[in-house]
Amino acid sequence: MPKRVDHAERRTEIAEALLRVAGHRGLHAVRMRDVAAEAGVSLRLVQYYFETKEKLLLYGLEHLTERFGERVAARLRAAGDAPGPRAVIEAILLASLPTDEASRTFHLVHTSYAVLAVTDEALAAQPFIRSPEAAENHLTELLRQAQEADLTHPGVDPRQDAIALLALSAGLGTSILVGHRTPESAVAVLERQLDGIFAA
Amino acid sequence: MPKRVDHAERRTEIAEALLRVAGHRGLHAVRMRDVAAEAGVSLRLVQYYFETKEKLLLYGLEHLTERFGERVAARLRAAGDAPGPRAVIEAILLASLPTDEASRTFHLVHTSYAVLAVTDEALAAQPFIRSPEAAENHLTELLRQAQEADLTHPGVDPRQDAIALLALSAGLGTSILVGHRTPESAVAVLERQLDGIFAA
DNA sequence: TGGTTCGTGATACGACCGTACCATCAACTT
DNA sequence: AAGTTGATGGTACGGTCGTATCACGAACCA
Numbered sequence: 001m002p003k004r005v006d007h008a009e010r011r012t013e014i015a016e017a018l019l020r021v022a023g024h025r026g027l028h029a030v031r032m033r034d035v036a037a038e039a040g041v042s043l044r045l046v047q048y049y050f051e052t053k054e055k056l057l058l059y060g061l062e063h064l065t066e067r068f069g070e071r072v073a074a075r076l077r078a079a080g081d082a083p084g085p086r087a088v089i090e091a092i093l094l095a096s097l098p099t100d101e102a103s104r105t106f107h108l109v110h111t112s113y114a115v116l117a118v119t120d121e122a123l124a125a126q127p128f129i130r131s132p133e134a135a136e137n138h139l140t141e142l143l144r145q146a147q148e149a150d151l152t153h154p155g156v157d158p159r160q161d162a163i164a165l166l167a168l169s170a171g172l173g174t175s176i177l178v179g180h181r182t183p184e185s186a187v188a189v190l191e192r193q194l195d196g197i198f199a200a
Numbered sequence: 201m202p203k204r205v206d207h208a209e210r211r212t213e214i215a216e217a218l219l220r221v222a223g224h225r226g227l228h229a230v231r232m233r234d235v236a237a238e239a240g241v242s243l244r245l246v247q248y249y250f251e252t253k254e255k256l257l258l259y260g261l262e263h264l265t266e267r268f269g270e271r272v273a274a275r276l277r278a279a280g281d282a283p284g285p286r287a288v289i290e291a292i293l294l295a296s297l298p299t300d301e302a303s304r305t306f307h308l309v310h311t312s313y314a315v316l317a318v319t320d321e322a323l324a325a326q327p328f329i330r331s332p333e334a335a336e337n338h339l340t341e342l343l344r345q346a347q348e349a350d351l352t353h354p355g356v357d358p359r360q361d362a363i364a365l366l367a368l369s370a371g372l373g374t375s376i377l378v379g380h381r382t383p384e385s386a387v388a389v390l391e392r393q394l395d396g397i398f399a400a
Numbered sequence: 401t402g403g404t405t406c407g408t409g410a411t412a413c414g415a416c417c418g419t420a421c422c423a424t425c426a427a428c429t430t
Numbered sequence: 431a432a433g434t435t436g437a438t439g440g441t442a443c444g445g446t447c448g449t450a451t452c453a454c455g456a457a458c459c460a
Contacts (some may be wrong), residue, residue: 004436009264028315032419042438043418044437044438045439047419051419053417109258116226118224118226132375166371167371167432171366174371177314179324189363204458242410243409243410244407
């Protein structure tokens with residue numbers, strides 16, 4: 001046999017090629033041949049490491065959410081040690097706004113997957129579909145802690161406000177994506193919403 | 201010639217068939233043949249009234265936004281004569297939440313178009329892409345009037361709060377669509393946000 | 401009344417895309 | 431050394447989809 005190859009690594013390379021293509025041509029326009037060309041391998045190789053296109057797409061989605069998790073973690077580290085609840089919440093919400101190329105790709109491809117998932121049950125069954133629930137629980141807990149530490153204005157409802165924050169940042173992200181809004185103004189809106197929750 | 205036919209009417213029928221198909225199979229899965237079958241006409245007819253698929257899609261988008269406008273108008277009428285600013289804002293925001301089949305289709309197809317528009321300049325140039333700006337201006341003006349009439353809490357910023365309301369309802373709409381949230385809980389979140397703006 | 405034109409159907413064409421198949425070469429084993 | 435097996439390339443097949451072509455019938459005009 002030729003040089004034994006690390007399948008996991010190869011699959012990652014191909015998945016990232018998929019995300020690059022999806023990021024600037026749109027997920028709907030992704031062809032197996034495009035992915036192969038972008039990854040610099042032959043079409044046969046893409047077939048070899050992912051038998052079918054559907055499996056490639058599912059793996060690409062996994063990889064996408066994984067990299068998003070890493071980006072959130074990086075922002076949390078950048079927030080210093082023992083960051084306050086507001087700093088943690090900002091890290092999470094700002095990571096999901098399409099401010100740079102990577103997060104733009106994430107948001108576009110994630111939205112594409114979400115749209116597909118509405119009518120595709122194989123996609124709808126994927127775990128990424130339930131990760132928002134985890135984020136909601138996490139944010140709710142953070143707000144509850146902030147409330148107990150008396151860092152919030154009166155009248156805060158951790159669960160309801162967590163839901164609103166997530167929906168708001170998702171909506172803002174989409175409007176950045178389609179060019180209705182600049183990242184800066186979206187951040188300002190988000191900060192304003194946080195000001196309504198956290199006391200100075 | 202055979203019985204002279206009303207082109208506009210026929211185009212509308214076909215466009216509605218398009219929206220029905222897009223509404224439950226997804227816009228990406230819409231084929232010319234599906235639209236023809238759904239409309240109960242031959243493939244040739246769809247070609248006849250819309251030369252190309254792209255033109256059909258563009259017209260479908262026009263029709264979609266038009267019908268959305270009618271739905272908002274209907275809600276406004278249902279709000280009674282001389283409704284207050286909050287009632288008007290509620291009419292606008294609640295109309296865009298996917299609460300029934302029609303609004304669900306609207307939200308799904310509209311989102312599909314938005315995703316396509318990110319990478320398709322012909323779609324991006326369509327007027328629907330600037331209608332959110334009009335909505336933002338409208339909401340801003342309503343909030344400003346409410347503020348002058350002393351109906352709001354202090355600290356309201358009409359422009360910023362209008363942006364937040366629109367992004368929030370868009371985000372909530374998407375989470376209803378993908379099944380993360382019930383329409384009822386989304387409405388509750390939206391009402392809560394309005395409570396933070398309008399005085400009792 | 402005859403011809404022109406609008407509306408409609410059936411079908412064919414050409415392109416593209418995912419997948420399958422076949423061949424080849426290199427390295428590790430025995 | 432020989433054979434087996436993993437990795438890779440090239441290419442062909444089958445299906446599908448948008449679009450084009452051909453044909454025909456029915457109404458309106460002159």
